[in-house]
Amino acid sequence: MAGITGRTVLIVGASSGIGAEVARRLGQGGNRLVVTARRAPELAVLAKDIRASGSACLELPADAMDPQAAAQVVASAVAEYGSVDVALLNAGQGPDMSMDDVSVADVSRVMALNYDVVVNYLVPLIAQMGDQAHGGLIAHTNSLAGLMGIPRQGPYSAAKAAARTLIDAARVELAPRGIRFTSIHPGFVATDRVNADSLPKPFQVSTERAARHVIRALEKEPPQAYFPWATSALVRTLRALPTSVSSAILRSLASR
Numbered sequence: 001m002a003g004i005t006g007r008t009v010l011i012v013g014a015s016s017g018i019g020a021e022v023a024r025r026l027g028q029g030g031n032r033l034v035v036t037a038r039r040a041p042e043l044a045v046l047a048k049d050i051r052a053s054g055s056a057c058l059e060l061p062a063d064a065m066d067p068q069a070a071a072q073v074v075a076s077a078v079a080e081y082g083s084v085d086v087a088l089l090n091a092g093q094g095p096d097m098s099m100d101d102v103s104v105a106d107v108s109r110v111m112a113l114n115y116d117v118v119v120n121y122l123v124p125l126i127a128q129m130g131d132q133a134h135g136g137l138i139a140h141t142n143s144l145a146g147l148m149g150i151p152r153q154g155p156y157s158a159a160k161a162a163a164r165t166l167i168d169a170a171r172v173e174l175a176p177r178g179i180r181f182t183s184i185h186p187g188f189v190a191t192d193r194v195n196a197d198s199l200p201k202p203f204q205v206s207t208e209r210a211a212r213h214v215i216r217a218l219e220k221e222p223p224q225a226y227f228p229w230a231t232s233a234l235v236r237t238l239r240a241l242p243t244s245v246s247s248a249i250l251r252s253l254a255s256r
């Protein structure tokens with residue numbers, strides 16, 4: 001797809017950060033936006049901006065951790081606009097969490113926040129897009145932290161890795177039905193949430209720059225997209241090294 005225009009685009013996790021910026025930019029392209037997250041007031045402001053820039057917009061406050069609510073969002077999008085052409089599953093959160101200071105419930109909560117929220121949309125979207133003559137694109141905002149276990153981000157790394165693996169399998173299975181899948185792996189992005197924690201953030205990029213990368217991925221539809229270049233190269237190099245070496249490097253980076 002060259003340029004996202006004239007499409008029905010569902011963005012899950014659109015009330016702030018990367019999702020809100022992507023929604024605003026796609027709103028300038030003559031699309032039909034369906035935006036969802038839990039915070040209704042933020043969604044209402046976003047939807048007003050999108051309509052003002054010339055796109056149709058349906059805002060649907062919903063908790064992505066609730067499977068029925070997620071299925072209802074997909075159904076409402078189809079009832080309003082007839083199809084979902086592109087879905088960006090962007091809801092997620094990576095709290096600062098050391099493994100010597102977590103409860104089992106903490107780890108389960110991070111899994112729900114980053115994995116269940118994907119599954120709850122993936123299943124109804126596959127059903128919907130499988131029935132569409134043109135199929136559709138399902139993109140997920142994953143993370144470079146999903147490519148390996150990052151110190152103080154272990155539960156988040158694990159949840160994002162699980163989502164990537166699930167989507168990798170779906171990509172192979174559903175290609176014959178015209179459903180494409182893109183996993184997008186950002187490094188650190190200067191959103192309000194991330195700025196509020198004390199984690200080191202090497203090579204951090206602005207929310208605007210991250211949104212440009214995400215939209216490029218939606219246009220080009222690579223199976224995996226990585227940005228920024230420097231963090232991506234660092235993570236991919238660490239992955240190629242023996243675990244004893246990469247662990248020592250990560251330990252040294254984490255102690256700075």
Ligand SMILES: NC(=O)c1ccc[n+]([C@@H]2O[C@H](COP(=O)([O-])OP(=O)(O)OC[C@H]3O[C@@H](n4cnc5c(N)ncnc54)[C@H](OP(=O)(O)O)[C@@H]3O)[C@@H](O)[C@H]2O)c1
Pocket residue numbers: 012013014015016017018019036037038039040062063064065090091092093094113117141142143144185186187188189190191192193194
């Ligand atoms: N910022 C980074 O450095 C970075 C790096 C790599 C990957 N990412 C990923 O990028 C995505 C966006 O993160 P961000 O940094 O832009 O943070 P953000 O501003 O906190 O955005 C997260 C979005 O997800 C929504 N959300 C969270 N839980 C939800 C739920 N249960 N149901 C519905 N919506 C939910 C939030 O809205 P409500 O709170 O209103 O529900 C918000 O709109 C996340 O998946 C994150 O893991 C971020």
